[in-house]
Amino acid sequence: MDATQEPRWLTSEERDAWLALTSVIMRLPSALDAQLQRDAGISHFEYQVMAGLSESKDRTARMSELAVIAEGSLPRLSQVVGRLEKRGWVRRTPDPTDGRYTLAILTDEGWDKVVKTAPGHVEEVRTLVFDPLTKAQVQQLTNIGRRVTRAIDPNDYCLRGLDQGQRSGAAAG
Secondary structure (H helix, E strand, O other): OOOOOOOOOOOHHHHHHHHHHHHHHHHHHHHHHHHHHHHHOOOHHHHHHHHHHHOOHHHEEEHHHHHHHHOOOHHHHHHHHHHHHHOOOEEEEEOOOOOOOEEEEEOHHHHHHHHHHHHHHHHHHHHHHHOOOOHHHHHHHHHHHHHHHHHHOOOOHHHHHHHOOOOOOOOOO
């Protein structure tokens, strides 16, 4: 922006929309995390990692790919996968096709944990996000989410899944 140019201030309507969006961004992750901690003894990020693996081919993904799926950094993912390994839900192994990579694999026990956890998580998502909305608002939310996400990252993993009709299952998100 040119120093002499006035900032493009938000209109009153845009400010209201921005405050509503930031409230959702700040509160929804904490609410989902609280439900998962209370009902399943895991964090939302741990659930995202296991759900991402549950939807991957052979319940296996390279750690670098899993970081993209779970929207986390490799160091954070490595710590979380280490905790999940200790609980017997995930295991790591070198990638046999390229030893420079490490594979994360959801174990049968991890699969069982996702299957057991998913119904309560989906119910919480439904209660907090979808029950307050009409069908038309759900479609609007989808369109708005896609447009904002594309402005941030046109190659976003979730958008690829939405565009291809994927990521619809019990694991939710």
